[in-house]
Amino acid sequence: MIGYRGVRSPTLTNRSVSPSTTDPASVVGDAVLAISTPRRRTLADVRNQVAIGLAVRIISKAESLDGVRVGVALTMPTNYDEDFLRAVTSEISRRLTLNSNEHLFAVATTVQSISSVPNTLIILGSSEDYVLRAKLLAGSKFIGRIITSASEEKQWVATISDIGASLYDEAALWDVVRKSAREPVDPLLPPPGSRSIDQILTEARSKLERITPMQAFDELRESKVNAPTFLVDIRPAAQRETQGGIYGSLIIERNVLEWRFDPRADSRLTIADRFDLRIIVFCQEGYTSSLAAYSLQQLGLLNATDMIGGYEAWKEARLPIDIDQAHPRSLVSLAGSVV
Structure with a gap:
């Protein structure tokens, strides 16, 4: 027998009462109807479900490198906003953190030929070091294309122009996460022939x-x-x-x-x-x-x-110095020509 919390059994008396308010069958029927009738899905529900599915798919395509799960996804056109991308990366982080997986991922919206809206790139990782290394490498890979960027807890969010417009972009992001997730080289074990x-x-x-x-x-x-x-x-x-x-x-x-x-x-x-x-x-x-x-x-x-x-x-040694270097009295300019 299934109990329904909050539904009180009616007290039976000899006086006539309305079935709609005291009939046990009616009360239980209303409760069952309320529970069994599904809530109408909103657009937010759909977006959240899509984000979860996308996160699962991205994780499934990840690879392992030195014990770190790494992955890249150029996911969707720019009409999906930053909030949606954050939902995807948040789900990736939640699932991998739950399983105690070290990880580093780069996820971005892709370019649309008819849109001038910049793309969003999010790099997220299980440690600040992974994210910092990836951020610096990405800055070098996409030099001149990063419009804005901000570092947050264990992730870096940037707006970037035309990402996904060429095959280079995805390959570059894979190179970023792979190199950033590698085990650091022991500074006490330098390669042969090197000198400090x-x-x-x-x-x-x-x-x-x-x-x-x-x-x-x-x-x-x-x-x-x-x-x-x-x-x-x-x-x-x-x-x-x-x-x-x-x-x-x-x-x-x-x-x-x-x-x-x-x-x-x-x-x-x-x-x-x-x-x-x-x-x-x-x-x-x-x-x-x-x-x-x-x-x-x-x-x-x-x-x-x-x-x-x-x-x-x-x-x-208290030898002569020239303090006014705003107008230096040197014999040679910075360009190296004699003056």
Whole structure:
């Protein structure tokens, strides 16, 4: 016998009552009718059911990589809005989290030739690290196409133009999730033949006769040295603007240094017409400058070296500095042409 909560058995008396209000059969019949009559499905119900079905289908097509479930789906045209896509990704996350599966998925709406509405891309994962790696890789894959983006808890949501317009897009997203889900390489197990930056720096400095700021200052004023001597500032503009500089130094940023001083290069400085130049390179603290000076030596500029401690050490030695780097009084512009 099935009980119906909230339905009270009527009390039978000898007085006449209306069957519609006290007849047990009538009461139970109404309850059965109320329960058995299905609620009319709304559009929201349909969308939710479609989202669940789509999530199940996406999960079924996923692959495993280093113990992580990864998948990509270019799912539907843009007339399905972001809320629907969120419902799909939420169901994916719920099902995989329920089963304790590590996962990383990329799901996006696809392009419509008749629509100018941007597409939505959602990358979701079981960890923030997976999502962060995938976000950075996706930014590189779709450079110039991402319109807006926002990081949320364990997911990244972006609007992106024309995704799905070519076969490249799906392949690119698969590449993103696969690479982002890989087990991190143990930094203590580098590939054969590789060297740490400390090893590279030590090797470079072993080839140099590094000098102190005071020694550099004395060399610049020495009149008996046969080779022309130049102090070269390779720091980026932001550091010069905030920290100041050294009046009389040549400002040549690191990315063009070799091209400015190689006597064989078409873009060399006018003064770089010989290999015996004495070039004293400095950076902010004396690390990048060592690598730069060694690179110049490899070009054949064997007198190149760098300044121990860089610009910081120069200031501590109370040697002349130029604080107004908004209008630097250097001899060479950033482009490397003599002024």
